[in-house]
Amino acid sequence: MSVPDRRAKLDRDHAALSIRRQCVLLGLARSGVYRRRRAANDNDLDVMRRIDELFLRWPFLGSRRLMAVLAAEGLRVNRKRVQRLMRLMGIAALGPKPRTSKPSAGHRIYPYLLRDLVIDRPNRVWCADITYLPMGRGFLYLVAIMDWHSRAVLVWRVSNTMDTSFCISALEEALARFGKPEIFNTDQGSQFTSTAFTDVLTAAGIRISMDGKGRWMDNVFIERLWRSLKYEDLYIKGYADGAELRAGLGQWFDFYNHQRPHMALDNRAPMAAWREAMVGVLPPTAVDMTLLLRRSLDNAAALPTSPQPQQQQVA
DSSP: OOHHHHHHTOOTTOSSSOHHHHHHHHTOOHHHHHSOOOOOOTTHHHHHHHHHHHHHHOTTOOHHHHHHHHHHTTOOOOHHHHHHHHHHHTOOOOSOOOOOSOOOTTOOOOOOOOTTOOOOSTTSEEEEEEEEEEOSSSEEEEEEEEETTTOOEEEEEEESSOOSHHHHHHHHHHHHHHOOOSEEEEOSOHHHHSHHHHHHHHHTTOEEEEOOTTOGGGGHHHHHHHHHHIIIIIHHHOOOSHHHHHHHHHHHHHHHHHTOOBGGGTTBOHHHHHHHHHBTTBOHHHHTHHHHHHHHHHHHHHSOOOHHHHHHHHO
């Protein structure tokens, strides 16, 4: 008989047998019987979404201040819970931190190469980052690779874990479809400092640049991308699950790349600016790939489909 089954046989109101004697007879530890099991935190997803919103607005807030802000809003959570959820989301307060440990031998930290660098053309600098995406049921992680000059999102991927494989998959697709940059910039996250990721860049002859510790401004354009994505789409629509989220992300990134005007680009869309600048630099097939892909998607969406294929696609 398992421990839960034996514990279920306890009678706390038994007239003849004390709790101590029942524990002896059933082979149970009294500490596990006297101590009532704590109720599960069933609102973790709500707290994580609010922490994500606060972190986008004030990325310098740590667990203490976030706890205070949440308490002022009527959400009573202790600091340990805030810290646990922040670790789960993969976020940390931005700012200088003490050097309490050295990186492992396999995770080399590269210097920041973009300071005072004039980035006047596409494919000179690419950047990448990971963010947390809340859903109605659970959450996912998103990695995106962006061209620094045109602000075009070249490739994006979602995953239910923060492992390195989905970052490498996105990088390899970006290199295959859009050529290669001179410099690739990331933060010092373990996914980007891993040898599996940096080896792909080194093999392609790409110089590696990494933000300074706690320096969110070193990768500011992709941080702005996360804010735009979440406030223009994610928080408004409130996707229920991964299938809805992936479909919604595809629509928003298509809008962002091909329709959304950008003031820094004279109100052109990012992908239009990238293609115009790359004409004559890359082979025409590479430059026109995004345009052809967009047309094929538009044509596929215009074709009549039966309910059965739609159900299979959603699944």
